[in-house]
Amino acid sequence: MRRKIRSTLIAVIAGAILAGVASVGTAQVFYSYPGAPIIQGQNAASGATIAFGDNDLFRLLGYLRFNISDVSDFGVELVLDNSDLGPNDDWRFGGAVDFKYLIIPKDSDLPFDLAFNAGFGFQTGNDVDNINIPVGGLISRPLELNNGRLVVPYGGVYVIIQRVSWDGVPGVPRSGGSDTDADVELRAGAVLHLNDNVGFGAGFHIGAEDIFMLGFHVGL
Numbered sequence: 767m768r769r770k771i772r773s774t775l776i777a778v779i780a781g782a783i784l785a786g787v788a789s790v791g792t793a794q795v796f797y798s799y800p801g802a803p804i805i806q807g808q809n810a811a812s813g814a815t816i817a818f819g820d821n822d823l824f825r826l827l828g829y830l831r832f833n834i835s836d837v838s839d840f841g842v843e844l845v846l847d848n849s850d851l852g853p854n855d856d857w858r859f860g861g862a863v864d865f866k867y868l869i870i871p872k873d874s875d876l877p878f879d880l881a882f883n884a885g886f887g888f889q890t891g892n893d894v895d896n897i898n899i900p901v902g903g904l905i906s907r908p909l910e911l912n913n914g915r916l917v918v919p920y921g922g923v924y925v926i927i928q929r930v931s932w933d934g935v936p937g938v939p940r941s942g943g944s945d946t947d948a949d950v951e952l953r954a955g956a957v958l959h960l961n962d963n964v965g966f967g968a969g970f971h972i973g974a975e976d977i978f979m980l981g982f983h984v985g986l
Contacts, residue, residue, distance in 0.1 A: 815981025
């Protein structure tokens with residue numbers, strides 16, 4: 767029943783997003799860098815976030831993002847998780863790369879940016895390994911406040927392909943195994959830009975796992 771309600775909620779929110787409600791951003795694999803526009807020229811961006819979620823998840827994450835062309839960029843992430851997914855309450859380490867392509871810039875006839883995003887990530891530890899492949903679409907629209915600062919609401923709808931494998935118990939035949947699944951995930955949030963280079967924001971993921979994040983980014 768809970769899964770049915772959650773699936774219905776995701777479908778409703780996803781429809782609102784695709785209909786033009788202020789949302790999506792430059793998403794990565796484990797975290798969403800806010801805003802669909804790509805990193806420009808020789809510039810780069812870095813940042814960090816903490817996250818909390820299902821299975822008593824506590825996450826520390828850092829990332830870098832670089833320009834490829836006028837319409838594309840890519841990011842790299844390092845992530846450290848602690849949760850109760852495995853038999854031991856240990857830390858799990860992972861990394862990821864992602865690619866983003868800007869389909870529609872805000873300066874076109876439409877009042878928002880639209881981008882395609884895909885990535886590949888892995889995590890290992892606590893006797894469990896997993897691979898994450900997110901593929902989705904992104905929109906965002908910067909909003910200027912009365913004090914001149916910029917707020918960027920963002921969001922996205924993704925298909926997350928995940929393969930999980932776990933070690934077997936010594937001496938127990940066929941106790942190890944693996945499983946591959948695909949889920950729809952909603953990502954949304956907003957960032958407040960203090961200036962052209964520094965921003966603070968909050969976001970969440972709703973899907974196979976529910977995660978809430980607080981983070982910042984700095985232009986380089």
